[in-house]
Amino acid sequence: MSTIELQTTKRHYQVNPGGRLSGSIRVPGDKSISHRSIMLGSLAEGETLVNGFLEGEDSLATLNAFRAMGVQIEGPEAGYVKIKGVGMKGLSTPDAPLDLGNSGTSMRLLSGLLAGSGVAVTLTGDSSLSGRPMGRVIDPLSEMGANIGSQPGGTAPLVLAGNQQLNGIDYQLPMASAQVKSAVLLAGLYAQGETCVTEPAPTRDHTERMLQGFGYSLQRDGAKTCLQGGGKLTACEIDVPADISSATFFMVGAAIAEGSEVTLQHVGINPTRDGVISILRLMGADIELLNQREIGGEPVADIVVRSSPLKGIDIPEELVPLAIDEFPAIFVAAACAEGETRLQGAEELRVKESDRIQVMADGLISLGVQADPTQDGILIKGGPIHGGQVESHGDHRIAMSFAMAGLVASGSIEIADVANVNTSFPGFVELASGCGLSITEVSGK
Ligand code: S3P
Numbered sequence: 001m002s003t004i005e006l007q008t009t010k011r012h013y014q015v016n017p018g019g020r021l022s023g024s025i026r027v028p029g030d031k032s033i034s035h036r037s038i039m040l041g042s043l044a045e046g047e048t049l050v051n052g053f054l055e056g057e058d059s060l061a062t063l064n065a066f067r068a069m070g071v072q073i074e075g076p077e078a079g080y081v082k083i084k085g086v087g088m089k090g091l092s093t094p095d096a097p098l099d100l101g102n103s104g105t106s107m108r109l110l111s112g113l114l115a116g117s118g119v120a121v122t123l124t125g126d127s128s129l130s131g132r133p134m135g136r137v138i139d140p141l142s143e144m145g146a147n148i149g150s151q152p153g154g155t156a157p158l159v160l161a162g163n164q165q166l167n168g169i170d171y172q173l174p175m176a177s178a179q180v181k182s183a184v185l186l187a188g189l190y191a192q193g194e195t196c197v198t199e200p201a202p203t204r205d206h207t208e209r210m211l212q213g214f215g216y217s218l219q220r221d222g223a224k225t226c227l228q229g230g231g232k233l234t235a236c237e238i239d240v241p242a243d244i245s246s247a248t249f250f251m252v253g254a255a256i257a258e259g260s261e262v263t264l265q266h267v268g269i270n271p272t273r274d275g276v277i278s279i280l281r282l283m284g285a286d287i288e289l290l291n292q293r294e295i296g297g298e299p300v301a302d303i304v305v306r307s308s309p310l311k312g313i314d315i316p317e318e319l320v321p322l323a324i325d326e327f328p329a330i331f332v333a334a335a336c337a338e339g340e341t342r343l344q345g346a347e348e349l350r351v352k353e354s355d356r357i358q359v360m361a362d363g364l365i366s367l368g369v370q371a372d373p374t375q376d377g378i379l380i381k382g383g384p385i386h387g388g389q390v391e392s393h394g395d396h397r398i399a400m401s402f403a404m405a406g407l408v409a410s411g412s413i414e415i416a417d418v419a420n421v422n423t424s425f426p427g428f429v430e431l432a433s434g435c436g437l438s439i440t441e442v443s444g445k
Contacts, residue, residue, distance in 0.1 A: 013399065013415040013429070015406030016438035017387060020307070021254045023435045024263035027247050029079060029240040031424050032178070033268070033298070034059035035105050036210050037238045039113055039186070041083035042071040042091070044214055046235030050081040052266075053240055057423040058103035065110060068094040069119060085235050088189065089118060097122035097157065102353060102394075102423050104132055105179055109207075111137045111158060112183030115146035116190030120162035128353055128394055130156045137183040140171045144187055144195070168193035168229060175348060176321040178203035178272075181225070185211070185218075188227050196226040201321045204272045209297045213238070239296045241268035245325045246425050247303060248276050249400045252329040253437065254305040255285040256336040257407035262435060263290075264303040271299070275323030279330055283310045283337055312339030312382055320346045328401035331360045334380040335369040336408055343377035353420070354395035363390040363402055367409065387411020396420045400428060403439055 034054040039062065041048030053059065053076045063081070067073055070092035075081040091114075098121055100106040107123050111134070114121055124130070135154030142148060147161035168191040171184050181197050185207055188195025200223070208225055211218055214233040219226045247264040254260040269277070269289065277287055286308040289301040310333055320343075323330065327349055334341035349356040357373045364371040366388045370381040387409050392399040399418040406413045418441065421428050429441050 010417050011419045011441055011443055013403055013418050014440050014442055015403050015413045015415065017406055017409045017411055019407055019436045019438055020257040021250060021260040021262045021407070021435045021437065024265060025250070025431055025435060026265040027242045027250065027431065028056060028425055028427065029054035030243040030268050031056065031058055031245065032105065032204055032206050033210070033238070033240045035062045035109065036206055037081070037240065038062045038066055038073070038083065039109060040210055040214050040233055041085055041235065042066040043088050044085035044233035044235040045087050046085055048083040048085060048235040048238065050083070050238045050240060052079045053081045054243065054424070055079070056426050057101055058106065061099070061101045061103045062106045065098040065100065065106065068096070068098060085233070088232060091117055091119045093119050093162070094121060097124045100125045100129065102126050102129055102420055104129060104353070107134065107156060107158070108137045108179040108183050109186060111148065111160065112141060113186040114160050114162070115141045115144070115148065115187045116164055116166035118163050121160050123156060123158040123160070125156050133351055134158060136175065136177065136180050140169065140180070140184050141187055143171070144169050144191055146187065166191035166229070168195040170196045171198070173197060173199045176201040176203050177348070178207070182207040185225065185227060188229055189216070189231065191229040194226055194228055196224055198224045201318065202272050203321050204270065206270070213297050237296070241295060241298055241300045242266050243424070244268050244273050244276065248326045248329045249404050250435065251276065251280060251285070251287065251303065251305045252333045252401070253404040253407055255280060255307060255310060255333060256404070258307050260305070260307040262305050264305070266300055267303050269299050269301045272322060275319040276326035276330065278319055279315055279323055280333060282313050283333060284308055285310060310337035312337045312341040315341065315343045317345040324348060325397060328356055328360050328397045329404065331364065331378065331380055332401050332405045335364055335382055335385060335405070337382040339382060341380045341382070344374070345376055347376040352395070354393040354398060356395065356398065359391070359393050359395060359398055360401070363398065366390055367405065367413065385409045387413055389414045389416065392417050394420045396423050396425065400425060403432065403437065406439065407437060
């Protein structure tokens with residue numbers, strides 16, 4: 001295949017209508033925890049062993065970035081990774097820009113972590129990542145003394161000067177964002193004095209939990225988290241649970257397709273991530289949590305989902321940050337529910353890998369569902385779903401959400417531009433087919 005063909009060839013899904021989901025499966029490892037395991041493992045003293053690492057393009061982008069900064073990393077092989085930590089000051093300046101692909105988590109967390117590390121780097125990404133707002137990390141990091149250049153409008157590529165002495169700040173997050181919170185806390189590791197972050201609503205706390213797992217002390221008091229710069233990280237073992245965001249597609253698929261029953265093994269159910277369970281239960285989903293346990297500082301359970309009739313709800317706003325990545329799939333559940341589902345207070349969805357409010361509304365409408373987007377949410381009226389063509393805009397979660405809609409559609413659904421499913425869920429088609437979804441991935445223009 002020529003380069004030109006490679007550039008213009010996009011992959012799409014062909015999903016045949018009907019079916020039900022059954023089986024007991026383990027979806028890939030948690031993306032957020034996988035990123036952080038590489039970051040903290042690289043800066044630690046000693047050898048960190050990771051099990052259950054997500055071998056998706058996003059977390060591999062982080063892994064490759066640290067390799068390019070001189071860290072020796074073995075694997076990943078069947079989810080195992082061994083990181084020879086270089087210590088807080090042991091990173092070396094890479095020869096070339098660090099290409100972070102589609103991964104917002106890599107870019108925002110690395111901006112913070114590298115801002116005071118003494119390493120000069122340029123951070124680049126694909127066209128989606130290059131359009132996403134980075135001012136939200138540049139602002140607090142600059143306040144700490146970092147020197148970060150960006151494109152007009154505060155977008156990537158980002159140029160970090162390195163060798164900056166950072167000072168701790170007491171930062172009030174303007175939006176509920178775990179990436180911004182984490183960027184400031186990671187910069188705080190290198191800052192003089194104390195760095196504190198206060199969040200307007202709880203967001204995922206994997207950074208805080210993992211820092212403690214690496215022996216770094218931090219103080220958490222309600223919405224405020226503080227740490228002292230200048231400490232060290234001590235290598236440890238990390239067991240990455242299955243990603244609740246990836247499990248969500250199967251939870252929704254099993255809930256909407258009559259006769260389904262699926263068990264999702266070893267899923268992370270951290271209370272800052274479990275909003276999808278609460279929302280689906282409010283809609284009437286039959287979800288059972290078995291074998292609840294704590295593994296390496298993170299709560300884990302096996303999740304059993306059986307199909308049941310769903311009803312439309314007003315989604316409680318306090319659940320929004322706890323389910324922020326799950327809304328594309330929740331919108332599909334809403335399309336299958338009786339009555340209306342209303343989401344408000346979710347403007348952050350407009351700056352994800354795609355504008356998830358608009359892209360989901362467009363896709364639902366093209367499948368015959370009544371969907372009215374608003375600035376900060378959407379109103380969806382449940383009803384029949386017919387076949388048709390849907391554009392995912394290269395957004396992995398949009399693609400997988402519409403794939404599950406095929407279970408209840410009256411005709412086949414074609415979903416365009418699905419290659420980025422590999423950023424978070426390698427093997428999705430095989431796993432979903434094995435559970436009963438009639439899906440194939442096709443190359444085409
Ligand atoms: C993430 C935080 C969230 C989430 C993203 C992963 C993280 O982003 O959407 O997929 O690992 O910290 P925001 O912090 O922008 O909400």
